[in-house]
Amino acid sequence: MLSLYVPGESVVHRARAGLKLGLLAALGIGLFWVGSPAVMAGAVALVVLAGVGLARLPWRALAVQVRPVWPWLALLLGFHLLVTDLRTGSVAVLRLLTLLAAAAIVTATTRVTALVAVIEWLAAPLRVFGVRPARIGLVLAMTLRFIPLVAERAARIREAQAARGAHRVRLGMAVPLLIQVLRMAATVGEALDARGADDAPARRPRRRTAVAS
Amino acid sequence: MRIGSGTFRRVKSRDLAYVALFAAIVAVLGLLPPVPVPGLPVPITAQTLGVMLAGSVLGAKRGGLALLVFLALVAAGAPLLAGGRGGLSVFVGPTAGYLYSWPIAAFVIGLLTQLFWKRFNLAWALIANMIGGIVVIYAIGIPFTSIYGDVPLWASFTGSLTFIPGDLVKAVAASVVAVAVRRTYPVIELPGRRAAAS
Amino acid sequence: MRWGRRPAEEADDAVAPGAGIELRDVEHAYGERVVLDGISLTLTERRIGVVGANGSGKSTFARLLNGLVVPTSGTVLVDGLDTRTQVRAVRRRVGFVFQDPDAQIVHPTVAEDLAFGPHNQGLPDDEVQRRVEEMLGRYGLADHRDHPAHLLSGGQKQLLAIAGVLAMRPRRIVFDEPTTLLDLSNTRRVARVIDELEQDVVVVTHHLDLLSGFDRVLVVEHGRVIADGTPAETVPWYVARMD
Numbered sequence: 202m203l204s205l206y207v208p209g210e211s212v213v214h215r216a217r218a219g220l221k222l223g224l225l226a227a228l229g230i231g232l233f234w235v236g237s238p239a240v241m242a243g244a245v246a247l248v249v250l251a252g253v254g255l256a257r258l259p260w261r262a263l264a265v266q267v268r269p270v271w272p273w274l275a276l277l278l279g280f281h282l283l284v285t286d287l288r289t290g291s292v293a294v295l296r297l298l299t300l301l302a303a304a305a306i307v308t309a310t311t312r313v314t315a316l317v318a319v320i321e322w323l324a325a326p327l328r329v330f331g332v333r334p335a336r337i338g339l340v341l342a343m344t345l346r347f348i349p350l351v352a353e354r355a356a357r358i359r360e361a362q363a364a365r366g367a368h369r370v371r372l373g374m375a376v377p378l379l380i381q382v383l384r385m386a387a388t389v390g391e392a393l394d395a396r397g398a399d400d401a402p403a404r405r406p407r408r409r410t411a412v413a414s
Numbered sequence: 415m416r417i418g419s420g421t422f423r424r425v426k427s428r429d430l431a432y433v434a435l436f437a438a439i440v441a442v443l444g445l446l447p448p449v450p451v452p453g454l455p456v457p458i459t460a461q462t463l464g465v466m467l468a469g470s471v472l473g474a475k476r477g478g479l480a481l482l483v484f485l486a487l488v489a490a491g492a493p494l495l496a497g498g499r500g501g502l503s504v505f506v507g508p509t510a511g512y513l514y515s516w517p518i519a520a521f522v523i524g525l526l527t528q529l530f531w532k533r534f535n536l537a538w539a540l541i542a543n544m545i546g547g548i549v550v551i552y553a554i555g556i557p558f559t560s561i562y563g564d565v566p567l568w569a570s571f572t573g574s575l576t577f578i579p580g581d582l583v584k585a586v587a588a589s590v591v592a593v594a595v596r597r598t599y600p601v602i603e604l605p606g607r608r609a610a611a612s
Numbered sequence: 613m614r615w616g617r618r619p620a621e622e623a624d625d626a627v628a629p630g631a632g633i634e635l636r637d638v639e640h641a642y643g644e645r646v647v648l649d650g651i652s653l654t655l656t657e658r659r660i661g662v663v664g665a666n667g668s669g670k671s672t673f674a675r676l677l678n679g680l681v682v683p684t685s686g687t688v689l690v691d692g693l694d695t696r697t698q699v700r701a702v703r704r705r706v707g708f709v710f711q712d713p714d715a716q717i718v719h720p721t722v723a724e725d726l727a728f729g730p731h732n733q734g735l736p737d738d739e740v741q742r743r744v745e746e747m748l749g750r751y752g753l754a755d756h757r758d759h760p761a762h763l764l765s766g767g768q769k770q771l772l773a774i775a776g777v778l779a780m781r782p783r784r785i786v787f788d789e790p791t792t793l794l795d796l797s798n799t800r801r802v803a804r805v806i807d808e809l810e811q812d813v814v815v816v817t818h819h820l821d822l823l824s825g826f827d828r829v830l831v832v833e834h835g836r837v838i839a840d841g842t843p844a845e846t847v848p849w850y851v852a853r854m855d
């Protein structure tokens with residue numbers, strides 16, 4: 202459904218999500234110690250090779266995720282050419298490109314459910330704030346459920362207001378919409394209780410299809 | 415809220431629903447057509463409006479959690495950012511600092527809103543939204559861009575100035591809405607106050 | 613007393629079937645506002661209807677029956693279990709269906725949503741899966757298994773909401789205006805589904821024709837039960853009173 206996952210059977214696909222995320226984080230920090238454009242260019246090449254060769258992702262899957270950042274990279278390079286020098290500029294741009302490509306590969310090769318499991322694990326410290334990590338999967342699923350619902354209710358309110366002569370999208374529609382969806386969410390809270398959400402067993406909830414991927 | 419009336423227990427599930435709701439609202443705001451601004455590499459989007467609303471309607475804790483949930487979905491690969499962006503790459507891009515700032519911004523807005531709750535009006539709402547929704551976001555976003563792009567702070571700062579007018583408009587909009595919602599459906603409760611009508 | 617999972621389940625079987633729901637001097641107020649006042653009833657019939665004007669307190673009454681609302685004074689007992697202290701056990705016996713199907717579907721796809729309740733009951737995965745399949749089949753949702761719930765029609769959504777509750781196998785189900793948002797044909801469909809349930813049901817409704825085969829109908833006005841009898845006795849009386 203709502204996902205950038207590209208199904209596959211490669212080693213990268215099968216690697217553990219936590220490992221991939223850990224490597225990505227390490228890369229994010231490690232690349233700051235690299236100062237040579239040549240080494241950095243090598244890093245980009247290596248990552249892209251890993252994506253296309255090792256993970257067997259189509260070029261397009263990577264491009265889709267990196268494309269929106271092109272203008273920023275161009276701007277960044279332009280800035281460095283004006284203010285510093287080509288060497289610093291190309292290192293900065295290549296570093297970002299490496300990270301972007303690596304992140305795109307992790308996203309494209311890791312099931313949403315696996316990432317959610319890592320997120321639950323990472324969220325364990327939030328217990329201090331009364332957050333139950335096991336509930337995170339439920340809240341994420343509910344969010345995906347609410348997105349079309351909110352969009353649909355917004356459209357309905359817009360129609361109702363248009364029918365009464367308001368043709369532009371107005372701020373005024375935000376208030377009835379918010380109140381309507383807040384009321385609905387309060388009932389959803391009751392429905393969660395009625396269906397035993399606070400009864401949920403301590404073991405990990407089964408997330409076979411939790412976030413369709 | 416009376417514990418004896420049994421409502422106390424229920425609050426938890428309802429809060430889960432509120433958190434999910436505002437995460438969804440931020441996502442839906444990303445579906446609105448972005449406003450392209452000549453000379454800017456990224457268009458202005460309505461999603462920070464969602465950040466402000468989450469804080470000023472739900473309060474600090476729930477508002478901050480709503481944005482964490484939103485970012486978790488984005489990180490998990492849901493293309494929910496304006497323009498259909500998502501995945502982990504947005505968290506390492508040059509503007510990632512702005513994303514990281516959202517949960518903190520919503521939390522700060524919520525904190526200020528709760529502080530002002532008794533005399534909450536348009537002016538207080540504006541103060542909360544401008545501090546949390548503009549100052550906090552830039553205070554995190556600008557240094558991040560500067561570090562990741564290896565550019566001096568001043569350059570990163572000037573680059574962001576172009577977004578300020580749009581952000582002011584959003585702060586005003588969020589404040590007007592927050593004050594109106596508080597009048598009919600107050601979600602934030604102060605200790606000792608009665609529950610919101612539902 | 614707090615009940616762990618085990619003792620509560622044992623207690624489930626220990627209670628004589630058909631013990632019913634008992635309300636003793638129940639009063640409920642939201643803040644200062646008293647919305648239910650001095651209600652004492654025993655509900656043992658299989659089909660019970662509740663009618664009354666908007667704001668008369670029907671939804672509050674319905675919510676009392678599975679502990680979503682706990683009375684400000686008085687007691688509600690479900691098969692002898694107090695909704696105030698044994699709310700989990702009570703909720704496992706009494707399912708609840710709301711008016712707005714959108715407000716009770718919590719997962720993005722049909723099969724996941726059906727699995728939600730049974731999973732919360734701590735059932736093993738294969739049993740959860742079995743119940744999901746059973747419900748998908750029974751309510752004609754099998755073709756929609758992995759569909760996003762928001763693509764279902766209003767009637768299908770309400771069927772999904774009902775199926776989600778039935779998957780938990782409660783002994784009773786309380787419906788709060790289950791057909792109010794549905795068109796005529798979907799109203800009939802949901803009415804038929806309710807009619808065929810083996811569970812005891814309590815139905816709050818403004819659709820009086822839903823009540824024709826019922827055993828008992830309560831008329832609520834200003835937080836009191838002002839009439840209580842068979843549909844033949846109460847419904848015409850209620851209609852006349854509204855004119």
Ligand SMILES: Nc1ncnc2c1ncn2[C@@H]1O[C@H](COP(=O)(O)OP(=O)(O)OP(=O)(O)O)[C@@H](O)[C@H]1O
Nearest residue numbers: 610611612642647665666667668669670671672673
């Ligand atoms: N959570 C709440 N807080 C405060 N007042 C409430 C709450 N819920 C209901 N009320 C009030 O209690 C009264 C009874 O409400 P209830 O929902 O039980 O009526 P109802 O008979 O179900 O009405 P309808 O036919 O409109 O559904 C109403 O006046 C309502 O405004």
Ligand SMILES: [Mg+2]
Nearest residue numbers: 670671672788
């Ligand atoms: Mg009602």
